[in-house]
Amino acid sequence: NPPPANRRATGLIPGDGIGREVIPAGRRILEALPSSLGLKFEFTDLDAGFETFQKTGAALPERTVDVLKNECDGALFGAVSSPTKAVKGYSSPIVALRKKLDLYANVRPVKTVASAANPIDMVIVRENTEDLYVKEERTLEDPARGGVYAEAIKRISARASLRIATIAGEIALRRQKLREAGAASIHTSPLVTITHKSNVLSQTDGLFRTCAKEALAAPRFAGVAVEEQIVDSMVYKLFRQPGSYDVIVAPNLYGDILSDGAAALVGSLGLVPSANVGEGFAIGEPCHGSAPDIEGKGIANPIATLRSTALMLEFLGEEKAAAKIYAAVDANLEEAKLLSPDLGGKATTEEVVSDILKKL
Numbered sequence: 420n421p422p423p424a425n426r427r428a429t430g431l432i433p434g435d436g437i438g439r440e441v442i443p444a445g446r447r448i449l450e451a452l453p454s455s456l457g458l459k460f461e462f463t464d465l466d467a468g469f470e471t472f473q474k475t476g477a478a479l480p481e482r483t484v485d486v487l488k489n490e491c492d493g494a495l496f497g498a499v500s501s502p503t504k505a506v507k508g509y510s511s512p513i514v515a516l517r518k519k520l521d522l523y524a525n526v527r528p529v530k531t532v533a534s535a536a537n538p539i540d541m542v543i544v545r546e547n548t549e550d551l552y553v554k555e556e557r558t559l560e561d562p563a564r565g566g567v568y569a570e571a572i573k574r575i576s577a578r579a580s581l582r583i584a585t586i587a588g589e590i591a592l593r594r595q596k597l598r599e600a601g602a603a604s605i606h607t608s609p610l611v612t613i614t615h616k617s618n619v620l621s622q623t624d625g626l627f628r629t630c631a632k633e634a635l636a637a638p639r640f641a642g643v644a645v646e647e648q649i650v651d652s653m654v655y656k657l658f659r660q661p662g663s664y665d666v667i668v669a670p671n672l673y674g675d676i677l678s679d680g681a682a683a684l685v686g687s688l689g690l691v692p693s694a695n696v697g698e699g700f701a702i703g704e705p706c707h708g709s710a711p712d713i714e715g716k717g718i719a720n721p722i723a724t725l726r727s728t729a730l731m732l733e734f735l736g737e738e739k740a741a742a743k744i745y746a747a748v749d750a751n752l753e754e755a756k757l758l759s760p761d762l763g764g765k766a767t768t769e770e771v772v773s774d775i776l777k778k779l
C-alpha cells in the first residue's frame with residue numbers, strides 16, 4: 420500500500436514577463452511526480468509584481484502574503500520586472516516577502532552536468548536580512564570632506580550570522596546524504612567555506628566570522644570540514660577552481676556578488692535556481708529576471724524554475740522527490756537534444772518541459 424498522501428499546499432506566484440511562462444512548468448513537474456512518493460500538491464495562484472502594481476496599486480497584495488503565511492507549505496516565485504526608472508510607490512515584492520516571512524537565507528546551487536570539462540557543484544548560502552541591505556543611507560555635506568558625501572550602515576548581528584552558518588552546515592550535511600543515496604557529485608565529503616573581509620572590517624565581518632565558526636563547531640557538524648576565505652581571494656579561486664567549493668556561506672552583499680558571479684560559470688541564467696528559506700518555509704525562485712527581451716516568444720529556459728522547484732522540495736524535507744527532478748533535468752542536459760536557445764538549441768519552453776517530464 421502506498422503511504423498516505425502527504426499534502427503540500429504550494430503557492431504559485433508567476434509575477435511578470437517570462438515568470439508567467441516558466442512557473443507553469445514548476446507546477447507540471449510537481450504534478451508529474453510518481454504517486455509512489457505519496458505526495459499530493461494543492462496549488463493556489465497568487466499575484467505579485469509590476470503588472471499587479473499597475474492594475475491594483477500594490478506590488479504585493481495582502482492576500483498573497485496572507486495565503487502564503489497561513490495556508491502554504493512552500494511557494495514558487497517567477498520574476499518581477501524592475502522598471503528602469505524608479506516608479507513612485509513601487510518596490511520589489513520579493514524583497515518585501517523575504518522580510519514579511521523572515522526568509523533569512525538565499526540559497527543558490529550552481530552546478531554543471533557531471534560530464535562537463537570543469538565540473539562545478541556548489542551552493543552559495545547568502546544571509547538575506549542585514550548587512551548593507553538594511554538600506555540605512557544618508558547624504559550629507561561637510562566642507563571638511565570636500566562637500567557632499569554619503570554613508571551607509573553595514574549591520575551584522577550575532578543572531579543572523581549564527582543562523583545562516585547553521586543552515587549552511589545543515590545543507591552541507593544534506594548534500595552528503597544525497598551523495599550517499601547515490602546522487603552524482605564531484606565532492607566526497609562536506610565542506611563549508613566561510614567568506615568575509617574581517618582583515619579590513621574587523622568588527623562587522625569579524626563578528627560574522629566568529630559566529631559562523633562557532634555555529635559550525637557544533638557537535639552535529641563534526642563531519643563537516645570548515646574553512647574560511649577572504650572575499651577577494653574567494654573571487655579569484657571561484658573563477659580558477661570552482662570545482663573545489665561545496666557550500667559557501669557569506670554575508671548579504673558578498674553573497675549577492677558571489678552568487679551572480681558563480682551563475683556566470685554555468686553558461687546561462689536560465690539554468691540557475693534559488694530558494695528563499697525561513698523556518699519551515701521555502702520559496703523556490705529562478706535566478707533570472709523577467710527577461711523582457713524574450714518575453715512572449717515561448718523560448719524561455721524552464722530549467723532554473725524546475726531546479727528551484729526541486730530545491731523547494733528539499734527544504735520541505737522531500738529529498739527523494741527533489742532528487743528525481745534533478746536527475747530528469749540532468750538527463751535532458753546530458754543528452755543535449757532538446758535545449759532552449761540560451762543553451763544553443765532550438766527547442767521551445769514547451770519542448771524542453773515535455774522532454775524533462777518524459778525523463779522523470
Ligand code: ATP
Pocket residue numbers: 436437498499500501688689690707708709710711712713718719720721723759761
Ligand atoms: P529584470 O529587470 O526583470 O531582471 P533583465 O533585463 O535584467 O530583467 P534578466 O531576466 O535578468 O533580464 O535576463 C538577463 C538576460 O538573460 C536576458 O538576455 C535574458 O533573455 C536572458 N535570460 C534570463 N532568463 C532566461 C531564461 N530562463 N531562458 C533564456 N534566457 C534567459
Ligand code: MG
Pocket residue numbers: 707708709
Ligand atoms: Mg536582471
